[in-house]
Amino acid sequence: SILIVDFGSQVTQLIARRVREAGVYSEIAPFTTAEEAFHRLQPKGIILSGSPAGVPEEGSPRAPQIVFDSGLPILGICYGQQVMTHQLGGEVRPGHETGEGGEFGRAFLTVTRPCALFDGLWAEGERHQVWMSHGDKVTRFADGFEIVATSDGAPFAVIADEKRKYYGTQFHPEVVHTPDGGKLIANFVRHVCGLAGDWTMAEFRKTKIAEIRAQVGKGRVICGLSGGVDSAVAAVLIHEAIGEQLTCVFVDHGLMRLNEAEQVVTLFRDHYNIPLVHVNAEEMFLSGLAGETDPEKKRKFIGKAFIDLFEAEANKVGGADFLAQGTLYPDVIESVSFTGGPSVTIKSHHNVGGLPERMNMALVEPLRELFKDEVRELGRELGLPEAFVGRHPFPGPGLAIRIPGEVTKERCDILRKADAIYLEEIRAAGLYDAIWQAFAVLLPVRTVGVMGDYRTYDSVLALRAVTSTDGMTADVYPFEAAFLGRVATRIVNEVKGVNRVVYDYTSKPPGTIEWE
Ligand code: XMP
Secondary structure (H helix, E strand, O other): OEEEEEOOOOOHHHHHHHHHHOOOOEEEEEOOOHHHHHHHHOOOEEEEOOOOOOOOOOOOOOOOOHHHHOOOOEEEEOHHHHHHHHHOOOEEEOHHHHOOOOEEEEEEEEEOOOOHHHOOOOOOOOEEEEEEEEOOEEEEOOOOOEEEEEEOOOOOOEEEEOOOOEEEEOOOOOOOOOOOHHHHHHHHHHHHOOOOOOOOHHHHHHHHHHHHHHHHOOOOEEEEEOOOHHHHHHHHHHHHHHHHHEEEEEEEOOOOOOOHHHHHHHHHHHHOOOOEEEEEOHHHHHHHHOOOOOHHHHHHHHHHHHHHHHHHHHHHOOOOOEEEOOOOHHHHHHHOOOOOOOOOOOOOOOOOOOHHHHHOOEEEOOOOOOOHHHHHHHHHHOOOOHHHHOOOOOOOOHHHHHOOOOOOHHHHHHHHHHHHHHHHHHHHOOOHHHOOEEEEEEEEEEEEEEEOOEEEEEEEEEEEEEEOOOOOOEEEOOOOHHHHHHHHHHHHHHOOOEEEEEEOOOOEOOOOOOOO
16 A cells, blocks of 8 residues: 655645556555554555645644655655655755745656656656646755756756655646646556555445444434435445444435436335435425525525424434535535635535534545545445436536526426436437536526417526536537537427527636536
């Protein structure tokens, strides 16, 4: 395995992800407890992460001495490179002292010597794109090191001591903006550390099950299902770990897509035999939403009603010691970001955020380290049907935020029908998996049309489809005109209440993915 010593970079989890992708098990330990983790884990190599801190700053973090005494290969990334240099006797100076600013964003480096990290990948004299983000820099490296790649702003872009198998990169190989970064990390863990690369999601499942058992003991766990992939995967995994100690609650707000609620209930009760409380609260949600047209008020009402109902059900089943959530790593990064000032609320996201404090429960979050595609892989590993695992993301407030203006049962039904046709056509065209998210939006606008000899005066429906890797930014999916034409014709012909279909051509930013 690989031990990743975390100095607080926002992208440390990406290092773990790249190591997983190379088929090697890794654990992240904060620098404060890394020594203990080292003894427990007995790793074959060590990676030192980046950090918001600077090595020259007083009190900035250091790697435990055992890292250097162990004789194991080390890869230091950004701050990791600098802290290694400093601790081994080299020199790191703040950017402002060297008279040069830092380097942030895309940069190009030139390979000056062969190095084990570059094996089969980068040759001498080649230029490669990397992603830099640093203010301070190494000004004198420690004994035994030499430069193997340079860039304009970082003469020590990559340094290596091949004898001790110590490597330092000033850039971040773990981010996607360093296109070959994953391969560099794979070279480190496989070639340099000699690890086989045969670790799989099946191993992750076993490790997590043991962790869940250790955390929960004989306690009771309650899990809210949303109908989405994340909470379902979390629930199935936890059920495998602790069986009947888990109760699942599905608060069905009636704002799901066509047949979606039934699919969740069938999957859990029949397929997995997991006890499930299905709260059918459609009327309650629709009556609460009646007359409301303000997007934030709609979101807030749904979030609060959801929590109230969930809490009431939890009390009915006698309460629980733990609340399980399908929190993913992107949710974690956003919530602990180092951006400093308060960020502006674009939308009040609906999740069960306020619940743990209110109910005084500890959290079980077995997916905290994973990214969406990894959760899908774990879901497959757990035997969840492909049609479920591969589903596009669906927002907590459901169709309510895809019906600008007032939400009524009638409008939900119209939207459900149109959305189902759109998705059916997308699947039939083999495009579903190439799209991050596709859905229809029912607009509070009526326009005039003509069908046969009749005048119609009905609603406009907008279609949206985007590509994205994390939902933070998104591009419009470029359907062929013939495809859109087919969908528009079918919807207008088959869905009463819609007489015009338009395609949303806005990327994010400046648009958001959902319309409200
Ligand atoms: P936006 O509309 O902000 O959406 O560009 C980004 C991603 O988040 C999903 N989304 C939500 N997910 N609760 C969720 O769990 C919510 O309240 C919520 N609102 C938006 C959206 O579908 C997209 O994938």
